[in-house]
Amino acid sequence: MAEGARRRLTYGLTRNIFLLAIASLLTDVSSEIIIPLLPLFLLTLPDVSLLVIGVIESVAESTVSLLKLVSGHVSDRFGKRKVFVALGYGASTLFKTILPVAAVWPHVLAARLGDRVGKGVRDPPRDALIAESTKPETVGKAFGFHRTMDTTGAVLGPILVLVLFPIFSAQRGEAQAFRDLFLLAVIPAALAFLVILAVREVAAKPKMTLRIRVSLRALPVRLRLFVLVAAIYSLANFSILLLIAYVASLDVPVIGGRTLAILDYVMFNIVYALLAVQAGSLSDRVGRKPVLLVGYIAFVAGCVGFAVVSNAFVLVAFFFLFGISYAFVEGTQRALVSDLSPPDLKATSLGTFHAAVGLGKLPSSILAGFLAVTFAPSVMFLAHGTIAIVAATFFIGVFGERKPLASRGEGNAG
Numbered sequence: 001m002a003e004g005a006r007r008r009l010t011y012g013l014t015r016n017i018f019l020l021a022i023a024s025l026l027t028d029v030s031s032e033i034i035i036p037l038l039p040l041f042l043l044t045l046p047d048v049s050l051l052v053i054g055v056i057e058s059v060a061e062s063t064v065s066l067l068k069l070v071s072g073h074v075s076d077r078f079g080k081r082k083v084f085v086a087l088g089y090g091a092s093t094l095f096k097t098i099l100p101v102a103a104v105w106p107h108v109l110a111a112r113l114g115d116r117v118g119k120g121v122r123d124p125p126r127d128a129l130i131a132e133s134t135k136p137e138t139v140g141k142a143f144g145f146h147r148t149m150d151t152t153g154a155v156l157g158p159i160l161v162l163v164l165f166p167i168f169s170a171q172r173g174e175a176q177a178f179r180d181l182f183l184l185a186v187i188p189a190a191l192a193f194l195v196i197l198a199v200r201e202v203a204a205k206p207k208m209t210l211r212i213r214v215s216l217r218a219l220p221v222r223l224r225l226f227v228l229v230a231a232i233y234s235l236a237n238f239s240i241l242l243l244i245a246y247v248a249s250l251d252v253p254v255i256g257g258r259t260l261a262i263l264d265y266v267m268f269n270i271v272y273a274l275l276a277v278q279a280g281s282l283s284d285r286v287g288r289k290p291v292l293l294v295g296y297i298a299f300v301a302g303c304v305g306f307a308v309v310s311n312a313f314v315l316v317a318f319f320f321l322f323g324i325s326y327a328f329v330e331g332t333q334r335a336l337v338s339d340l341s342p343p344d345l346k347a348t349s350l351g352t353f354h355a356a357v358g359l360g361k362l363p364s365s366i367l368a369g370f371l372a373v374t375f376a377p378s379v380m381f382l383a384h385g386t387i388a389i390v391a392a393t394f395f396i397g398v399f400g401e402r403k404p405l406a407s408r409g410e411g412n413a414g
Contacts, residue, residue, distance in 0.1 A: 012138025021149035026192035032157025039245035054369025057239035065358030067120025079206035088122020151273035234360030236387035238368035271323030295328030303385030
């Protein structure tokens with residue numbers, strides 16, 4: 001009986017699925033050691049402000065969105081998955097080795113950009129490999145298992161920082177502690193690359209005539225309008241690194257701003273990890289629109305809280321709101337694009353969506369950093385909260401009334 005239960009539990013979770021999930025866990029441990037430390041480290045370098053942090057993150061994050069479009073296309077065109085997945089993990093590992101020896105902020109930009117290029121190259125082929133490494137009836141289970149391992153790594157990474165940073169700082173000084181932890185982060189990244197080498201390629205038919213399609217004109221009207229909503233919201237949604245840097249700059253009694261900033265990020269990741277899957281399931285039951293609106297409103301409320309509240313400990317509650325917004329928006333937006341897309345234009349729809357989000361992210365954190373440095377952080381938060389209100393209002397205007405379904409896929413839109 002117990003044997004049968006174990007078989008049911010692991011049914012569909014093939015060797016490839018386990019290996020890809022382990023690689024993802026290790027990579028997220030590595031990345032999430034780096035992320036909460038990166039803005040704090042940058043502020044110790046010469047000529048660095050919130051504007052510089054914004055430039056680095058805008059370039060890095062927009063690159064991911066735009067590369068996902070290209071890498072997925074190239075992988076489909078040649079019918080190859082593993083080589084692109086391995087290249088992506090390898091590139092991320094290689095560029096992370098720059099951080100322990102970085103002396104000026106352009107070094108950090110190179111490391112961050114290379115890491116994000118690796119992510120953009122590997123993610124679509126990896127997702128295709130997951131889907132192709134299990135049976136059709138267990139694809140959802142395979143992705144769910146992969147997401148669980150991914151989010152586990154995302155929580156473990158910042159917890160390691162919270163525990164080890166004070167120890168390393170006491171033993172070797174704070175400046176060296178950053179570099180020691182960056183070096184430590186290379187180890188799980190390198191292990192992830194080695195794990196990927198053991199993944200088996202799944203034969204996929206090459207599609208040499210396949211072309212990249214990014215087109216608003218080919219999409220249904222409501223989908224075009226939602227792509228515009230997503231682009232506006234991505235302009236509002238500045239990098240979490242700016243939040244970490246802001247909290248770290250505050251005068252916090254007893255524990256200090258830097259420790260509180262890392263602790264806030266740990267809790268942000270826990271909230272995101274706990275709610276992301278639940279938000280997706282909720283959107284399946286009640287529709288995408290209310291779930292997205294909750295996410296948009298949570299982001300606006302977080303921005304307002306950071307703009308008007310000065311007590312760092314009270315701001316912890318508003319940090320939670322950003323975790324809720326990420327959980328409710330990230331996956332649900334992609335699901336809504338899939339819902340609204342005609343069956344024969346799924347790839348075009350998602351490609352156009354990623355391109356629009358990438359273009360929105362390019363100026364997002366640059367604008368945030370500019371406003372914080374030129375005026376005040378409160379102006380940054382209020383301005384980006386206002387942009388998010390514009391996106392939410394436009395979204396309500398487009399989806400405020402339930403309209404006759406234009407296609408079979410719009411059933412969850414309302």
